[in-house]
Amino acid sequence: MPSATRKTAPKGLEGVVATTSQICYIDGEQGVLAYRGIDIHELADHSNFEETCYLLWFGKLPNRRELGELHDRLVEERKLDAAIIALLRNAPRHVLPMDVLRTAVSALSFYDPQEKSNDREANIDKAIRLTSQIAMIVAAYDRIRKGHPVVEPDPSLSHAANFLLMLNGNQPSATAERALDIALILHADHELNASTFAARVTAATLSDMHSAITSAIGALKGPLHGGANEAVFHMLELIDSSGAHPIDYIKGMLAEKKKVPGFGHRVYHTEDPRATHLRVMSRDLGNSSGQGKWFEISRKIEEFVNADKKLNANVDFYSASTYHTLGIDVDLFTPVFAVSRVSGWTAHVIEQLDDNRLIRPRAEYVGPEHPNPYIGMDQRS
Numbered sequence: 423m424p425s426a427t428r429k430t431a432p433k434g435l436e437g438v439v440a441t442t443s444q445i446c447y448i449d450g451e452q453g454v455l456a457y458r459g460i461d462i463h464e465l466a467d468h469s470n471f472e473e474t475c476y477l478l479w480f481g482k483l484p485n486r487r488e489l490g491e492l493h494d495r496l497v498e499e500r501k502l503d504a505a506i507i508a509l510l511r512n513a514p515r516h517v518l519p520m521d522v523l524r525t526a527v528s529a530l531s532f533y534d535p536q537e538k539s540n541d542r543e544a545n546i547d548k549a550i551r552l553t554s555q556i557a558m559i560v561a562a563y564d565r566i567r568k569g570h571p572v573v574e575p576d577p578s579l580s581h582a583a584n585f586l587l588m589l590n591g592n593q594p595s596a597t598a599e600r601a602l603d604i605a606l607i608l609h610a611d612h613e614l615n616a617s618t619f620a621a622r623v624t625a626a627t628l629s630d631m632h633s634a635i636t637s638a639i640g641a642l643k644g645p646l647h648g649g650a651n652e653a654v655f656h657m658l659e660l661i662d663s664s665g666a667h668p669i670d671y672i673k674g675m676l677a678e679k680k681k682v683p684g685f686g687h688r689v690y691h692t693e694d695p696r697a698t699h700l701r702v703m704s705r706d707l708g709n710s711s712g713q714g715k716w717f718e719i720s721r722k723i724e725e726f727v728n729a730d731k732k733l734n735a736n737v738d739f740y741s742a743s744t745y746h747t748l749g750i751d752v753d754l755f756t757p758v759f760a761v762s763r764v765s766g767w768t769a770h771v772i773e774q775l776d777d778n779r780l781i782r783p784r785a786e787y788v789g790p791e792h793p794n795p796y797i798g799m800d801q802r803s
């Protein structure tokens with residue numbers, strides 16, 4: 423392969439195919455998303471998060487025994503070193519949970535029993551461990567910052583139910599457990615999105631799993647990526663508290679050339695298939711919890727933005743009202759995204775290392791012409 427630069431990439435690498443992958447299939451024109459070829463709608467209807475993790479990490483659906491074993495391994499890893507709990511306790515109260523999560527995940531490497539190993543088996547173990555630990559960190563930090571005791575995990579519960587138990591201090595209803603489970607399935611992977619790309623770039627230097635996942639969390643935080651779900655709910659709250667009509671509010675945003683959070687997508691030019699499920703969940707949970715107003719405001723916004731801007735709701739739009747009705751605080755929405763996406767990030771790191779090459783693109787230089795003479799301090803204006 424020649425090392426010479428071949429062509430200039432489009433801004434934001436739009437449309438650039440940067441790797442091969444066997445994990446996630448997307449057809450942005452048809453609105454198709456599939457993990458290992460299995461359609462997301464089938465997974466949302468029939469699978470659970472643990473099974474989806476198995477599919478992402480091992481490339482096939484588990485049989486009953488394999489699923490049971492993975493459940494047991496995830497349960498075994500529901501533990502955090504006392505130093506991590508101390509780190510959560512010592513975090514300044516004003517910082518964002520997403521920042522606490524990023525720093526805590528980085529610190530997890532200090533206490534990882536396989537810290538020194540970057541081989542495939544160790545990375546699968548780390549994927550399982552990080553999936554359990556990230557959920558625990560998000561739940562434990564929320565308890566700590568509210569002055570509540572950290573809740574002990576319950577080995578009999580699923581990943582989704584255990585997370586809700588550790589977050590809220592009581593057993594979730596079957597409806598809440600299933601709703602979160604579906605949300606976790608829907609958020610688990612999404613091909614070469616910004617955070618997954620960040621994870622793969624870090625992994626490709628032969629750094630380590632914790633560094634890759636820390637990079638990914640940093641990328642997920644931004645409002646153009648995972649942070650959009652928080653921006654959506656802030657918008658809904660502002661509309662509700664101001665008494666503004668949702669359409670007038672959105673018209674005002676667009677007049678100021680602001681982007682409406684939760685709309686648009688780099689890859690989908692039709693309905694985001696994840697939004698299809700989240701819309702229904704938002705409506706049903708809203709109705710059953712007596713908080714239907716968030717769905718109603720959301721629906722008005724969606725109809726207007728669809729018609730006026732020809733933009734579709736993305737995964738973040740209805741996940742905002744869904745998470746709110748599950749009792750999750752707004753600044754935990756993006757950390758909850760990470761609770762799910764760690765499964766996809768880790769699968770991509772393992773895949774990257776299976777056939778690795780350093781990811782090191784070029785930049786088109788558009789700065790001052792070379793040679794630009796060095797001017798001594800006394801000669802500068």
Ligand SMILES: CC(C)(COP(=O)(O)OP(=O)(O)OC[C@H]1O[C@@H](n2cnc3c(N)ncnc32)[C@H](O)[C@@H]1OP(=O)(O)O)[C@@H](O)C(=O)NCCC(=O)NCCS
Nearest residue numbers: 645646647650680681682683684685686687688736737738
């Ligand atoms: C997702 C997103 C970052 C994709 O960005 P992108 O592929 O770089 O697309 P662009 O930002 O270039 O948008 C293309 C056009 O659509 C418009 N557009 C895109 N998303 C929009 C939104 N949410 N609200 C209003 N207009 C939007 C842009 O203003 C631009 O219009 P122009 O060509 O007249 O300038 C972008 O749609 C966005 O910022 N959405 C809001 C944040 C969000 O929900 N992120 C979560 C993604 S899952």
